[in-house]
Amino acid sequence: MIKPASKQNKRMGSNRSMRNEEQGSKMDNDLHELFLDELADVYNAEQQLTKALPKMAKAAESDELREAIEQHLEETEEHVSRLEQVSKQLGESLKRKTCKAMKGLIEEGEEILKEQKDTAALDAALIAAAQKVEHYEIASYGTLVAWAEQMGHDEAVDLLEETLEEEKSADDKLTSVAESIANQKAQAE
Ligand code: ZN
Numbered sequence: 001m002i003k004p005a006s007k008q009n010k011r012m013g014s015n016r017s018m019r020n021e022e023q024g025s026k027m028d029n030d031l032h033e034l035f036l037d038e039l040a041d042v043y044n045a046e047q048q049l050t051k052a053l054p055k056m057a058k059a060a061e062s063d064e065l066r067e068a069i070e071q072h073l074e075e076t077e078e079h080v081s082r083l084e085q086v087s088k089q090l091g092e093s094l095k096r097k098t099c100k101a102m103k104g105l106i107e108e109g110e111e112i113l114k115e116q117k118d119t120a121a122l123d124a125a126l127i128a129a130a131q132k133v134e135h136y137e138i139a140s141y142g143t144l145v146a147w148a149e150q151m152g153h154d155e156a157v158d159l160l161e162e163t164l165e166e167e168k169s170a171d172d173k174l175t176s177v178a179e180s181i182a183n184q185k186a187q188a189e
């Protein structure tokens with residue numbers, strides 16, 4: 001789309017590089033808005049999680065799984081405050097938004113938990129639900145880091161990367177807990 005030349009463009013002469021610059025700053029503004037929307041989305045997702053994780057920890061049969069979930073609950077609370085720090089540094093306030101994806105993931109987790117209650121596969125179901133959540137977060141933070149880098153929001157990059165790494169380790173931890181539970185079950189048979 002060709003935009004009409006701005007006043008500034010007329011004043012300075014509408015050459016090609018000027019037009020590119022203008023398009024560049026429009027891109028920056030649009031990306032910044034998108035970044036803020038995504039920040040608000042993941043902020044709400046993390047808040048939903050601080051309520052869902054205690055229920056998941058309570059439901060876990062294995063101590064190892066319960067402890068892993070409890071540890072990630074503490075990290076999740078930190079993730080919430082890191083997002084507040086990011087918005088503060090940018091001089092922005094976090095918009096109110098509902099992350100529908102996290103809502104759906106949690107609902108599905110509750111459903112599968114109900115179905116697997118009293119079965120030997122309950123912890124496997126919990127781990128599956130938790131890993132879907134972690135993967136959603138990894139995708140969200142990966143995107144936020146890339147956009148923050150692109151816009152030169154260096155402090156935001158550091159904070160978001162810290163969280164991204166913790167989400168990845170939480171995912172890895174869940175994989176190793178799943179393996180250890182499966183091994184214990186195999187030995188008990
Ligand atoms: Zn998180």
Ligand code: FE
Pocket residue numbers: 041042045099100101102
């Ligand atoms: Fe979302």
Ligand code: FE
Pocket residue numbers: 072076133134137167170
């Ligand atoms: Fe997480």
